[in-house]
Amino acid sequence: MTTDNLSSRLLVTGGCGFIGSNFVRYWLGQHPESRVVVYDKLTYAGRRENLADLWDDPRLLLVVGDIGDQDLVRSTCQQEKIDLVVNFAAETHVDQSILGPLVFTDTNVRGTHVLLEVARELGLRLHHISTDEVYGHVRDDHQSMETDPLLPRSPYAASKAAADQLVGAYAITYGLPVTITRGANNVGPYQYPEKAVPLFATNAILGEPIPVYGDGLHMRDYAHVYDHCTGIETVLLHGQIGEVYNIGTGREMTNLDMVDIVLDTLGKSHDLIRHVTDRPGHDRRYSMNVDKLKAVGWQPKYDPKEAVAEAAKWYAENQTWWEPIRSGEFREYYDRQYAERLAGLEP
Ligand code: NAD
Numbered sequence: 135m136t137t138d139n140l141s142s143r144l145l146v147t148g149g150c151g152f153i154g155s156n157f158v159r160y161w162l163g164q165h166p167e168s169r170v171v172v173y174d175k176l177t178y179a180g181r182r183e184n185l186a187d188l189w190d191d192p193r194l195l196l197v198v199g200d201i202g203d204q205d206l207v208r209s210t211c212q213q214e215k216i217d218l219v220v221n222f223a224a225e226t227h228v229d230q231s232i233l234g235p236l237v238f239t240d241t242n243v244r245g246t247h248v249l250l251e252v253a254r255e256l257g258l259r260l261h262h263i264s265t266d267e268v269y270g271h272v273r274d275d276h277q278s279m280e281t282d283p284l285l286p287r288s289p290y291a292a293s294k295a296a297a298d299q300l301v302g303a304y305a306i307t308y309g310l311p312v313t314i315t316r317g318a319n320n321v322g323p324y325q326y327p328e329k330a331v332p333l334f335a336t337n338a339i340l341g342e343p344i345p346v347y348g349d350g351l352h353m354r355d356y357a358h359v360y361d362h363c364t365g366i367e368t369v370l371l372h373g374q375i376g377e378v379y380n381i382g383t384g385r386e387m388t389n390l391d392m393v394d395i396v397l398d399t400l401g402k403s404h405d406l407i408r409h410v411t412d413r414p415g416h417d418r419r420y421s422m423n424v425d426k427l428k429a430v431g432w433q434p435k436y437d438p439k440e441a442v443a444e445a446a447k448w449y450a451e452n453q454t455w456w457e458p459i460r461s462g463e464f465r466e467y468y469d470r471q472y473a474e475r476l477a478g479l480e481p
């Protein structure tokens with residue numbers, strides 16, 4: 135399948151979020167003939183400014199709406215003559231899913247279901263963005279394969295796994311042309327500072343403590359968002375319909391190693407590190423085998439250390455993006471999540 139016969143009209147749900155906005159910028163850069171309609175509810179994580187450089191581009195349109203609004207999704211797809219839906223829209227933070235889980239089911243499960251229904255009605259291809267968290271945490275001698283059972287352990291991961299199951303069921307029952315990619319932990323520009331790498335980078339720049347959950351030996355594959363975008367593109371252009379593909383570097387590091395890279399990149403003291411009360415149900419290790427996508431011709435550009443360092447540098451160079459977030463609405467969440475955990479902890 136080539137770009138030309140794939141689609142020139144994409145509905146990118148969640149396109150104002152971290153990965154969605156990076157994908158929109160990447161896709162329009164690579165496929166100048168394309169048209170992209172960003173469909174986004176603009177939650178706290180969805181920010182128009184993530185695509186500030188592109189809103190004047192006649193190839194890009196923003197529709198503000200909820201993916202659970204079937205009438206608006208349908209009419210947008212019809213009016214804009216969409217033929218491919220790429221679904222990034224989701225509630226995405228594990229800690230938020232522990233504090234308030236129901237919205238995760240509303241958006242991640244029901245919202246995805248609505249997109250599947252509209253795709254079925256209108257005969258559209260749907261590509262669904264999923265996560266390595268659906269596999270649950272993996273033992274030290276294993277890497278998750280696409281065929282592994284889904285064993286999610288947080289409300290976030292469970293809602294993403296449920297969505298994956300619905301996407302698979304629509305392929306089998308209705309023959310809907312779908313693909314799924316499961317991404318590792320992404321880092322890079324425009325990631326909301328609730329996630330570990332941007333939280334640690336911005337705290338370090340502000341001289342605030344770095345709250346490491348538990349012993350900090352939990353392992354993650356920190357992949358650059360650029361490589362996630364090229365991986366999704368590879369699946370859209372060359373992937374097999376009906377298939378699932380893992381996207382990551384295939385290499386993981388501990389959170390303490392990640393913190394070291396962040397602090398060293400920013401030239402900040404390791405005295406900022408605080409070990410705080412662990413996250414309930416904290417998955418010990420994620421690790422995916424990514425050979426299936428490599429066999430289709432994809433290769434990551436960044437290793438995890440470069441990815442984390444590049445991300446930390448971006449936060450140092452783009453304070454104007456994150457300062458209004460950190461000093462505004464984010465503060466209430468931060469205090470709720472960390473004030474008690476950090477109280478009284480000395481370096
Ligand atoms: P994000 O939280 O930065 O952005 C989510 C976007 O979805 C926001 O723009 C938000 O406004 C929008 N949104 C939320 N609810 C919506 C709704 N009901 N209707 C329409 N739009 C809605 O998330 P992200 O990190 O960019 O993640 C994007 C996708 O990638 C998600 O599906 C996530 O599960 C998946 N993923 C993320 C990571 C990661 O490390 N961040 C890794 C693997 C997979």
Ligand code: TYD
Pocket residue numbers: 228229267319328329330331333345346347348352353354389
């Ligand atoms: P996060 O970015 O929330 O991604 P996920 O939980 O989806 O993997 O967290 C990455 C890792 O960092 C994870 O092991 C939890 C840990 N972490 C902390 O130690 N402290 C924090 O304040 C946060 C947000 C995460």
